[in-house]
Amino acid sequence: MSRIGLIGTGHIAAPIARLMAAKGHDICVTERNTEVSATLKAELGVTIAEPQAVLDASDIVFLCLRPHIAAEVLTPLTFRTDQQIVSVMAAVSAEQLARLCAPAADFVQTIPLGFLETGGCPLAAFGNDRLLADLFEPENPVVKVADESALNAHFAICAMVPGILDLMATGAKWLGDVTGEADKAEFYTTQLMSGFLATMEKGNAGRLAQERDALATEGTLSLQMTETLKDQGAHDALHSTLNAIGKRLES
Structure with a gap:
């Protein structure tokens, strides 16, 4: 088992820490965020320390900082040549x-989401994918990418998740307004989507379009939905937003 440190302890770091602890690794985290680190200590018995002490105690270091503070936090720290670095910072x-x-030189950059704790979260990897x-x-499949441009494109796709959740929330609210039962409406909407996606076989390219076309046949409500979304510019908006996010990540 490895000695693992996390610099930055927030929404993404917490499930990483829980999964690593479940696999038997020794975990040390920074105090930021205070509430999250205290919860992890109570739940898992992790060690809480200042950033340099976390580095000194760790062979594998996860960098889970918000990008705009990365230089501020990391510049004063002293890394070792033998340390392996996992960056989850877009x-x-x-x-x-x-x-x-520096002088650490063994890196991998990746894109985790919180549900990796329970498995099924694909991890795009640039660098040491092994x-x-x-x-x-x-539990979580690793998808090696060729370069940073490809990694940034995967980051952009990750941003689709809250966008899709936002659309689902709008649909669930519409259903709740019609039925007068908001909680049941949200339950139905989320279970409908998650249940359908769970039936799709993993690793089969083209399944999204095939499943769409199987549902959206001539004269159906499904076809009305897909055609209206397309006609009203939903797909164009998604494409332009992905392009804008990609440019932002590369700037």
Whole structure:
């Protein structure tokens, strides 16, 4: 088992810490965020320490900082050549990581979401994908990408998740307004989507379009939905937003 440290303890770091602890690793976290780190200590018995002490106690270091404070937090710290670094910080490039974490040189950048704790979260990986696989598979599949541009594109797709949730919330509210039962409406909406996606086989390219076309046949309510969304510009808006996020990540 490894000694694992987390610099930054928030929404993404917490499920990483829980999964790593469940796999038997020794975990040390920084205090920021105070509430989250205290909860992890109570739940898992993790050690809480200042950032440098976390580094000193760790062989594998997860960088879970918000990108705009990464340089501020990491610049004063002293890394070791033997440390392996996992960055989950969008818009912090490999070049920046190499500079901020020198002399450490074994990096992987990835894109986790909170549900990796329970499995099924694909992890796009640029860099040492073997390190990620050793830590997270088989519960969470690792998808190696060729370069940072591809990684940023995967980051952009991750941003679709809250966008889709936002659309689902709108649909659930509409259903609740019609039925007068908001809680049941949200339950029905979420179970409908999650149940359908769970039936789709993993790793089969083209299934999304096939399943859409199987449902949206001539004269159906499903076809009315897909055609209206397309006609009113939903797909164009998604495409332009993904492009804008991609440019933002590369700037």
